[in-house]
Amino acid sequence: MFASLPDRERPTYDRVSHRHLEPLLAREVAAALAPMFASRDYVQHLEHDRRLVARVDRAAATAQHLTRERVAEAVSTVLRHFPDAPATASHSTRRAVAHTRLLAERGAASPYVRRIAAEIADRLPYLADLDPQPVLMRAGTASSTVSPEARAEQRREYMREHSRAARAAEREGRRADMMRAAAWLTAWREQIGPGAHPAPAVHRAYLAAAERAGMTPVGKKQLFQLADEVFGPRKRRATGPVWVVPQEVKTLNVEQRRDLAALIVDRLTAEWREAALDGLADLAAERRTEQAVPDVERRALVVDLASRRALRAA
Template sequence: MTAEPRPTGTAHAAVAAAVAPFFAGLPARERSTYDRVSHRYVEPLDARDVAATLAPLFARAYVQHLEGEYEDRRLIARVRPADGTAEHVTRERFAEAVSTVLRHVPAAPATASFQTRRAVEHVRLLAERGPLSPYVRRVASAIGERLPYLGDLDPRPTLVRAGTTSTASPEARAEQRRAYMREKSRAARAQTREGRRESMMRAAAWCVIWREQVGPGAHAAPELHAAYATAAERAGMTPLGRTQLYRIADEALGPRKRRAAGPVYVVPQEVAPMNLEQRRDLAALIVDRLTAEWREHALDGLADLVAERRTEQVAPDVDNVAPVVNLDARRALRVA
């Protein structure tokens, strides 16, 4: 399958003309929600209103087809007039095409309201994540409901399902499905890692600021964690776990010291303050070092586990049969 084409100059003009009515008034917006990726509140244009606006553009190339015993399953197909077929596309591929269009929605003009300009910015922000964005999937689903039906076209194209062309063998179709699932899983893991890295960066920067503010002396590690958790919750973030925070704090503040009352972080008498850029560089250095260290430990731990389990296995004799036990010798040992 080929990738979805990017909007051309004509397509850009069509998208701009379609969304122009949004800029004239005060369009409906989604309920404000906290976005954990960008760490900000987003309030994009209402998904169903956006879908109603963009549906005529997609109706030029896409159709819907209902199937199932009660016609409760909706398929999306891309019409190919040259060969008289309509090729089925997956929901992810269709959502990717929708996200491409949303990413190219023009910015609202200065004459539009502040709320509208901000809502359009949030639409483009969420569209950058493609099918992984729930907002993009809602827009794509609503557009699919507004597409023309395959059976209403005259002449009616032949529906060709993805990977079922005559040139694709069953093995090739199976490999296509596996490749699709691998790519989907890889994209999901990449987004999770990126969000986790951002949280670690913020925690490292917070530790540097905390060291400059608390002053010299010994500070209990639980107090550090409690202060960090409170700050994270106030910022609308999910705080890191205690163990992960301590690993970051050990790099930013120095290793914990053992005292009778428990572990403490010792802040020296002279602490040179850092500017924003220095804090960001230090936080990136800490996170890069920890992530590399965790990967190394994970590989070492796996090797140790394999070696340990191999030593626990009973080694067979040379004939690959169960070892023979001399019962007379064992009785003689017990008597002795």
């Protein structure tokens, strides 16, 4: 794929990352990945003029039908591990690879990933061309004894597992981005001269460096929290918040920078986790207190009808 200059999609503004993205052309990515999916027994079949995807189990002589979401999830998993462009590639190509990985992190919800999945499906071999032809199976049809309740529970378990896997992948990707940001801040601190450095200028320098390196930048709030750990707490000046770099800055090697970045990220994530647990404990205590307090106003409205009747009779 990188033998020649690969094409890219038209630049579009991404509302999630708040910048313009220009990933690799979906058609070319699909052409590169289709042979791999075909080698793993993915096939296409037609049903009522619709192109569907199935995966062949040669041992059982069956083909399991796959939903579009499952195919898109498989494609996003591959794209998240998309190889780097060679060192001889242009800056725009390396940036396109980074944007492709960024969109792949969103899984089947990304229209870009779904387009690649559809393009791959068009290039898969046909189920009808296999000899012998496997029996097409759909989810839940392998055994007629499965009750609707059991199928619903299987579906819920699948969704829970999918959500856990998506959250784990998101946390791992966020941690890697934070590690790179902390390492950049540490190296940048050694390169700049001593003095006061405005927070917006540091943020702009980081975004420019991330763009040049093809990295996914962390959010502004996360960057400032990491910078507080690297430079020390921000100082308030008339022109705005600044970080003050002292006269002498100790030079670190690559391994020391990596260890320092890991220490900073672990410390921040531990603080966030502790704050979240404290918040949950406070919320639970407030709810218990609210349940323990009697509803005085409602109790005051209760009237003893027997006493009222006795008073009227008297």
